[in-house]
Amino acid sequence: MNRVHQGETGMKSVKLGTGLAFWGDALRPAIDMVERADIQYLCCDHLAELTMSILNKQKARKSDLGYTTDIIPFLRGVLPKCHERGIKIISNAGGSNPEACTEQVMELCRELGLHGMKVATVTGDDILDRIDDLLADGEEFINTDTGQKMAEIRDKVTHANVYIGCDGIVEALEQGADIVICGRVTDAALYLGPMRHELGWAADDWQSLGAGTGVAHCIECGGQATGGLYSGGWHDMPRLASLGYPVTTVTENGEAILSKTPQSGGAVTVGTVSEQLVYEVLDPANYLTADVVADVSQIKLDQVGPDQVHIHNVKGKPAPATLKVNMGYRAGFVGEAQFTYTWPDAVKKAKAGLEFLNERLEQVDFQAEDTRVEYVGHNSMWGPEVVDPPDDPDLQEIVVRFAARCPTKEEARKVFTESVPLYNNGPAGASGIGTRPPIKELYGIWPCLIPRELITTKTTVREVQP
Amino acid sequence: MTLRVWDLAHGRSGDKGDICNIGLIARDDAAYTTLCQQVTPARMHQHFGDMIKGDIERYELPNIRALNFVCKGALDGGGTLSLRSDHLGKVMYTWLLRMELDDE
Numbered sequence: 001m002n003r004v005h006q007g008e009t010g011m012k013s014v015k016l017g018t019g020l021a022f023w024g025d026a027l028r029p030a031i032d033m034v035e036r037a038d039i040q041y042l043c044c045d046h047l048a049e050l051t052m053s054i055l056n057k058q059k060a061r062k063s064d065l066g067y068t069t070d071i072i073p074f075l076r077g078v079l080p081k082c083h084e085r086g087i088k089i090i091s092n093a094g095g096s097n098p099e100a101c102t103e104q105v106m107e108l109c110r111e112l113g114l115h116g117m118k119v120a121t122v123t124g125d126d127i128l129d130r131i132d133d134l135l136a137d138g139e140e141f142i143n144t145d146t147g148q149k150m151a152e153i154r155d156k157v158t159h160a161n162v163y164i165g166c167d168g169i170v171e172a173l174e175q176g177a178d179i180v181i182c183g184r185v186t187d188a189a190l191y192l193g194p195m196r197h198e199l200g201w202a203a204d205d206w207q208s209l210g211a212g213t214g215v216a217h218c219i220e221c222g223g224q225a226t227g228g229l230y231s232g233g234w235h236d237m238p239r240l241a242s243l244g245y246p247v248t249t250v251t252e253n254g255e256a257i258l259s260k261t262p263q264s265g266g267a268v269t270v271g272t273v274s275e276q277l278v279y280e281v282l283d284p285a286n287y288l289t290a291d292v293v294a295d296v297s298q299i300k301l302d303q304v305g306p307d308q309v310h311i312h313n314v315k316g317k318p319a320p321a322t323l324k325v326n327m328g329y330r331a332g333f334v335g336e337a338q339f340t341y342t343w344p345d346a347v348k349k350a351k352a353g354l355e356f357l358n359e360r361l362e363q364v365d366f367q368a369e370d371t372r373v374e375y376v377g378h379n380s381m382w383g384p385e386v387v388d389p390p391d392d393p394d395l396q397e398i399v400v401r402f403a404a405r406c407p408t409k410e411e412a413r414k415v416f417t418e419s420v421p422l423y424n425n426g427p428a429g430a431s432g433i434g435t436r437p438p439i440k441e442l443y444g445i446w447p448c449l450i451p452r453e454l455i456t457t458k459t460t461v462r463e464v465q466p
Numbered sequence: 467m468t469l470r471v472w473d474l475a476h477g478r479s480g481d482k483g484d485i486c487n488i489g490l491i492a493r494d495d496a497a498y499t500t501l502c503q504q505v506t507p508a509r510m511h512q513h514f515g516d517m518i519k520g521d522i523e524r525y526e527l528p529n530i531r532a533l534n535f536v537c538k539g540a541l542d543g544g545g546t547l548s549l550r551s552d553h554l555g556k557v558m559y560t561w562l563l564r565m566e567l568d569d570e
Contacts, residue, residue, distance in 0.1 A: 049483075050546045145483060224478075231559070232476035232491065271476070271491065274530045278489020280480040282536050284525050300529045313529065331547055372542075372549040381552045382561060385516040403549040443546050447483055 011251045014198035016191055017261075018246040019044040019078070019089070021222030023051055023068040027077050029223065029245040033261045034081040037247045040198070042082065043190040044091040045220055046070065052184060053328035053443035055095035056128070056159035066097030067104070075108055075179075083114050083178075090169060090190045094183045096159060098123050102181045102462070109179075109464040117464040120172030122182040124457035127325070127450070128160045134454070141325065141448040153446060156329040162450060163324045165290030167203065168457040169193025175461045184326055186289050191216035199252040209292035210316015211254025214299060217287065218258060218276055218311060219246040225258065225276040227266030232275065239265025255312040257304065268307040277301075286317075288324070290452075293317040322449035331444040332369065335415030336403045338376070339422055340432035346395045350375070352427040354400060360418040367411045368404040376401055399432065405442065412439045472563035474501055479559035486518075486540035486555035488562050490533045498531040504567050505533060513565045514540075517558075535562075 017039035019030040023046045030042060046068040059066025071093035082089060094101040102121045109117045127134065131154075135141070141150035150157075161184035170193050172180045180193070192212050195201065201208040218225055222245045227237045244264025250256040260268050277299065281287060285297040295315040302310040337357065341349040354373060374380040376399035379387035390398055402419070406412040416437060422430045474497035475490040490505065492498035507522035520538030527534065541555050542548035552558070 053546075229478065230476075231478065231563075232493075270530070274491045274532055275476065275478040275489065277530065278487070278491070278527070278532050278534050279478050280482055281487060281489070281534055282482065282485070283523075284527055284534055297525065297527055298529055299527065328546075334549065370549060374551055376551075381550075381557050382517065383550060386514065386561070401551065405547070405549055445483055445544060445546055 011253060012199050013249050013251045014041070014194055015039045016194060016219070016248045016250065017042045018219045018222045020070070020074065021045055021220065021224070022048055023070055025222060027074055029243060029261065029264070030074065031077045032264060033245060033247065034078045034085065034087055036263060037261045039087055039247055041194040042078065042087055042089045043194070044074070044089065044093065045187045045190055046091065046093045047095060047184060049326065049445055050443060052096055052159045052161050052326055055097070059097050064097070064100045064103070067095045067101035068093045071101060072104060072108060075105060079108070079112060079114065083117065088173070088177070088194070089179045090193060091180065092182045092185050092190060094121065094181045096126060096161065096183065098181050098183045105179060105181060106462065106464050110466070115464050115466050117179065118175070118177045118461050119464065120175065120177035120180045120459055120461045122168030122172060122180065122185065122457055122459050124168070124455060125161045125164045125184040127162055128157070131157065131160055134450070139450065141327065141446070144447045144449060150446065150448065153329040153444070156331070158328045158330055158443060160325055160327040162455050163290050163326060164455060164457055165189050165319070166193035166196060168459045170196045171459040172461060173197040175459070177461050186291070187220040188213045188216035188289050189291060191220065192291055195250050199250070206292055206316040206318050208254045208316065210294040211314040212250060213287065213289055213292055213294040213316070214296045214314030215248060215250055215256040215311055217281070217294070217296070218273055219248050221276060221279060222246065223266065224279060225273055226260045226268050227272050230272050230275060232271040237267060241265065254314065255310065258309045258311055259307050268309050270301045270303050270309055273301050273309045273311070288320055290319065290323050292319050321452060323452050323455060325448045325450050327446040327448060328443045329446055331442040333406050333409050333412035334403060334440045334442060335406055335412030336401065336437050337415050337419035338399060338401045338432070339419065339430050340397060340399045341427070342397045342429055342431070343395065345393070346398045347390050347392065349427045349429060350398050350400050353422055353430060354402065356422060356426045357402060357419050360421065361414060364414055364418060366414050366418070368406050371402065371404040374401040375399065409439055469567045469569040470563065471501070471505065471565045471567060474567070475563070477559035477563060479555050479557070481541055481545040481554045484539055484541050484544040486537045486558050488535045488537065488559045490559070490562065492531040495531065500567065501533055502526065505565070507535070509565070510535065510562065514561065517561070
């Protein structure tokens with residue numbers, strides 16, 4: 001059922017829906033979309049920088065974990081409709097365990113009676129088990145930000161996944177897959193795969209791939225292109241609680257019309273798309289991905305109808321010789337405490353409370369690499385670097401947040417335990433300390449590169465049997 | 467009346483490791499011209515002080531009247547390590563929106 005869409009221009013086109021933009025994203029927009037919008041593919045990004053560290057930790061604990069579990073309730077919500085309408089699903093929910101994810105997805109298909117569905121798994125991005133061999137062969141994994149060699153963090157590495165391109169997804173679709181489960185493919189690849197498959201772009205058609213990547217960037221963060229977070233006029237944005245996610249028609253010339261689910265909240269305007277376009281971009285003329293270098297610096301956006309923006313004038317250049325590696329390492333723990341003081345003398349008491357906490361921490365030989373004090377409601381988003389602590393003697397109330405980066409969990413825990421006595425031993429009128437906050441383990445990201453010829457991806461397609 | 471970046475532009479910001487990028491979108495052509503003239507990396511260093519420890523690079527997207535600022539060393543070691551409440555730099559752009567401009 002490979003439907004070829006041809007618009008009035010006679011050009012081939014493909015209709016892509018954005019299903020999810022991160023692990024934990026709302027399920028409703030995708031459910032509304034498969035019911036109300038005309039799409040052929042539902043593309044879902046579940047992975048952020050930090051997610052792979054969390055997933056690898058889960059896999060280490062239990063070998064059938066390590067994928068983003070939201071894929072199951074998500075598919076439960078959309079799959080019957082997708083099956084009925086022939087909508088294919090592309091997802092990177094596989095995380096650090098695409099095989100285990102595929103098993104669960106196939107089990108769900110059986111439970112829903114969707115026999116005959118083809119589920120593909122794309123692997124090859126995970127190089128954790130290859131690191132020592134690669135180091136022995138001369139790869140250095142130099143930190144591209146700091147120039148440091150990887151040896152310094154070798155024993156703390158938790159995961160190493162290469163951002164791979166869309167080749168495996170294209171292969172899966174060519175083999176008739178209905179659902180494609182990937183690990184750490186690039187966000188853009190989730191969209192570029194179906195574009196290449198449907199529009200017949202060659203793997204070295206840099207212009208088309210560049211244009212498609214520019215489009216993918218506009219829609220990969222879901223509601224952030226359709227009115228979510230819109231700073232240009234948030235007060236005029238209709239029905240944000242029922243926000244519609246992007247529905248995009250890409251034509252074979254690489255241009256696109258970005259719209260959203262009919263009768264949904266939000267809006268698609270040149271303003272909303274512009275804000276998303278500049279989100280998490282470095283040099284816009286050199287937007288690096290595994291598949292292509294896109295140039296969005298001369299992009300044009302035109303409003304061509306209500307909730308319809310035409311995206312065009314994006315260029316492409318040959319793909320880089322190296323691929324980016326998402327490598328994570330254990331980097332200690334954060335301990336946090338938060339407490340509130342009220343008028344009279346709220347600010348003076350807050351500062352005395354902090355002295356009390358610091359003194360108690362000294363008494364228990366507290367070890368921290370760094371500490372931070374923020375006053376919530378005053379400078380918690382900026383810190384003392386640019387906004388001084390409060391000094392208004394008449395302040396109604398003030399919240400103090402104290403955070404410390406510590407080498408061990410035990411040290412991090414001291415922040416909470418030593419702040420508890422503020423309740424009854426400290427300066428008058430402390431409140432709002434609350435329950436024991438979870439101690440957060442920290443992961444550093446080690447940005448580095450690997451030559452692309454060292455990475456081979458593998459695509460496996462299986463059919464759901466009764 | 468004080469003229470601020472917010473009078474001329476809206477924006478968005480996000481993270482890539484220890485880099486925070488801040489995008490500004492001008493409200494019209496005249497606003498874009500003023501932003502190009504006045505919102506320079508040097509001016510931003512003054513406004514952000516120690517919040518941005520590394521270099522700031524500025525890129526232009528003229529057809530959508532946007533400027534993109536790539537700010538290095540801006541997230542206390544990066545989103546996954548930062549002790550800041552705003553560890554992903556989600557509201558860094560609002561600090562830029564507050565920056566005062568010369569009203570010509």
